[in-house]
Amino acid sequence: MIKSLIYNLPPLDKNRPPLSGAIIANVCAKQGHDCSTVDLQFELDQFLHTQCCDVSFFDDVFYEQSAGFSNEQIQFLEKFIHQHLDTIANSKFDYIFVSLFSYLAQQFGQIFLPILRKHTTAKIVIGGAGLIYTSNVGNLLSFGEKLKQQNVIDEFITGEAEQSIPMYLTVGQGPGIGNYNFKQIDNLDDQPWPDYTHYNLGNYNYLGLQELAIIGSRGCVRSCTFCDVAKLSPKYRYRSGQNIADEIIHHYETHGITRFYFADSLVNGSFKNFDAMCNALARYKFEQPISWSGQYIVRSKQSTPKDHFDMLQKSGCDTLFIGLESGSDRVRKELGKPFTNDDTEYYLENFDQNKIKVLLLMFTGYVSESEQDHAETIGMFKRWQKFVASGTIQGIETLNILSILPGTPLEQMAVNNNYLFLSNHKNDVNLRSWVDPTNPNYDFLARVSRHMDLMEEAIKYKWPLWNGALAMQLYEQAVQEFVNSPMKYKTLKTISIAASK
Amino acid sequence: MKLCFNLTGNHCNEYPFLTIYYNKDNIYCDYICNQTVLTFDVDSSDIGIVTLSGIQKSNGLDGKWDTMLDNGGRIVKDKNLQINNISIDNIDMNKSWINCLPMHKENNKTIPCQAGMWDNGSIQFAIKTPVLNWIIEEKFINPTIQRRNSVNDFSGQDKFDYDYIQRKIKSIKSIIHDQKSNL
Numbered sequence: 001m002i003k004s005l006i007y008n009l010p011p012l013d014k015n016r017p018p019l020s021g022a023i024i025a026n027v028c029a030k031q032g033h034d035c036s037t038v039d040l041q042f043e044l045d046q047f048l049h050t051q052c053c054d055v056s057f058f059d060d061v062f063y064e065q066s067a068g069f070s071n072e073q074i075q076f077l078e079k080f081i082h083q084h085l086d087t088i089a090n091s092k093f094d095y096i097f098v099s100l101f102s103y104l105a106q107q108f109g110q111i112f113l114p115i116l117r118k119h120t121t122a123k124i125v126i127g128g129a130g131l132i133y134t135s136n137v138g139n140l141l142s143f144g145e146k147l148k149q150q151n152v153i154d155e156f157i158t159g160e161a162e163q164s165i166p167m168y169l170t171v172g173q174g175p176g177i178g179n180y181n182f183k184q185i186d187n188l189d190d191q192p193w194p195d196y197t198h199y200n201l202g203n204y205n206y207l208g209l210q211e212l213a214i215i216g217s218r219g220c221v222r223s224c225t226f227c228d229v230a231k232l233s234p235k236y237r238y239r240s241g242q243n244i245a246d247e248i249i250h251h252y253e254t255h256g257i258t259r260f261y262f263a264d265s266l267v268n269g270s271f272k273n274f275d276a277m278c279n280a281l282a283r284y285k286f287e288q289p290i291s292w293s294g295q296y297i298v299r300s301k302q303s304t305p306k307d308h309f310d311m312l313q314k315s316g317c318d319t320l321f322i323g324l325e326s327g328s329d330r331v332r333k334e335l336g337k338p339f340t341n342d343d344t345e346y347y348l349e350n351f352d353q354n355k356i357k358v359l360l361l362m363f364t365g366y367v368s369e370s371e372q373d374h375a376e377t378i379g380m381f382k383r384w385q386k387f388v389a390s391g392t393i394q395g396i397e398t399l400n401i402l403s404i405l406p407g408t409p410l411e412q413m414a415v416n417n418n419y420l421f422l423s424n425h426k427n428d429v430n431l432r433s434w435v436d437p438t439n440p441n442y443d444f445l446a447r448v449s450r451h452m453d454l455m456e457e458a459i460k461y462k463w464p465l466w467n468g469a470l471a472m473q474l475y476e477q478a479v480q481e482f483v484n485s486p487m488k489y490k491t492l493k494t495i496s497i498a499a500s501k
Numbered sequence: 502m503k504l505c506f507n508l509t510g511n512h513c514n515e516y517p518f519l520t521i522y523y524n525k526d527n528i529y530c531d532y533i534c535n536q537t538v539l540t541f542d543v544d545s546s547d548i549g550i551v552t553l554s555g556i557q558k559s560n561g562l563d564g565k566w567d568t569m570l571d572n573g574g575r576i577v578k579d580k581n582l583q584i585n586n587i588s589i590d591n592i593d594m595n596k597s598w599i600n601c602l603p604m605h606k607e608n609n610k611t612i613p614c615q616a617g618m619w620d621n622g623s624i625q626f627a628i629k630t631p632v633l634n635w636i637i638e639e640k641f642i643n644p645t646i647q648r649r650n651s652v653n654d655f656s657g658q659d660k661f662d663y664d665y666i667q668r669k670i671k672s673i674k675s676i677i678h679d680q681k682s683n684l
Contacts, residue, residue, distance in 0.1 A: 389592045389636040395660050445677050452670050459667065462637040464660035472669030479673050483680045 004033040009105040011062035012041035019213040022194030093122040100130025127157035211259035216244040220265040224336035231407040241276025262294025278315035291318035301346035313354040327377030363400035365447030381461040395466035403431040422487035427499035507586035513578040517556035554623040582618040
């Protein structure tokens, strides 16, 4: 029997088993493989514990794209990787599939994959959303292409595992196999559900009750200028509401899980299917009540009747993560989210009445954010403090000042308008250092200053700051690096040309 | 400021009697019969002290007991007052906050009220302004700090780690200021 091993690379959510590994395991099992899985985030945390290191030892790199591992961290990781590989030395695998959840996993992959290569004769195949993080500018080799050229991996796969892995295993080539021309799956209802029996569910702390991730849709109905989801999944597709509800019921009946987290970009992209899922969950007679959380979009209040919120509550909706992005209607509209503060308030009032909690996702420093826009964002803290007091607003995500990410519409705009970025001799780019040459005073430090205003106002009105301490630690480091940086300002075109030589 | 109490008075011989003061003003003085919602508009002051005093339980005075037991010693009737909810300016205080309100008993002991007045005494709390800040502190920040102090492996990163964040803000502003001064 063909033996496959599936790795998930850090950084990953530490509190629940990885969704992608559970999906790949089931895909491989359906190909007749004998599958094993390793969540390297979990293994790394265990190793940190045994070495009496703080679990945040790698946070500065895992959550800060411009930082690289220190020598001390590299030595630690190499020790961890060698020790881990020793534990599987006697298992002879035919294939090793490595999943990178986000671009942040590339840094770990750069250390892990060359060592893995030396320890195994298995074919090493990498994939995941972390590979799609490539610039649209110039002809730079992607992460996957570089590793393949260096013979560190046998192949990289883009697109969706349910389609790409069987194609790789049977044909060895095609859309998404060693290229970025992947095809999207049309009918998600036909795909296997994640199989969590490959993970020890008792390993995770879940921050409370056991919780599993599920995914009901892929892509997004919006195409926000700062976001690269449209590159990863150009067409928005969704499973039928009944199919999603059936999966939740399956995990409930199989594992006794009562808490679910949607990994979708948004849970309510399709009104019809979302309503069908909520109604199916509300109808099912769960002996233990279930709850679910996920990312959710606000629409105009006219398009959302009050009974929508009642339905959410009855389906077990617990917490919604809402990409508010800014307190300015103008900025929000320009970046691709045409809902207003009044719409948001209507939603907050209805969430409040139905005991549904929200976490607001925000960032400071949109490319066109004016002082007036900034003032409107500041004003949000007083206006909505009552929803913090009621417990409806559970927090505000404070990690972000705008970075212009590869593959996003903003990157193209930055190219067209000759935005400048700090870059070093290796053509590494500091993605949040961007400056519009027509507005040179609005540089990274000006944006950080605005972010500090925002944090101070949040504290004045006692808002819960999600990742607040970590954000400040990272920004202090980023500002230090920025002011001491030997990097030079260049346009993305210049960097791209230099890098391709 | 709007104060709202959702209470249930349970009967044994008679219903519990409740007096409510806001600072020194007597704003309620009567029996609480079954589920009752009391709403008051009071002036916002820097500190508003709310006192609930009751419940006139006889405790054997003149041979009268306001608790009835069955043959097995189980309570079948009791004169008491349950606090189902307290809201301030339409914002509900949560159950754990209500449970922890201090009940000063006639014997001078103070115990958590456990969401009710099961014996004679008074429950007192002080509402400070700005009211929303006070509500958030009472409901979320103080319990977080208590939990932090009771857990040895506190990571230093919770949602209300304001002291740490403010120190970092100061440091970041200082770096930016120095950089601008050098230009």
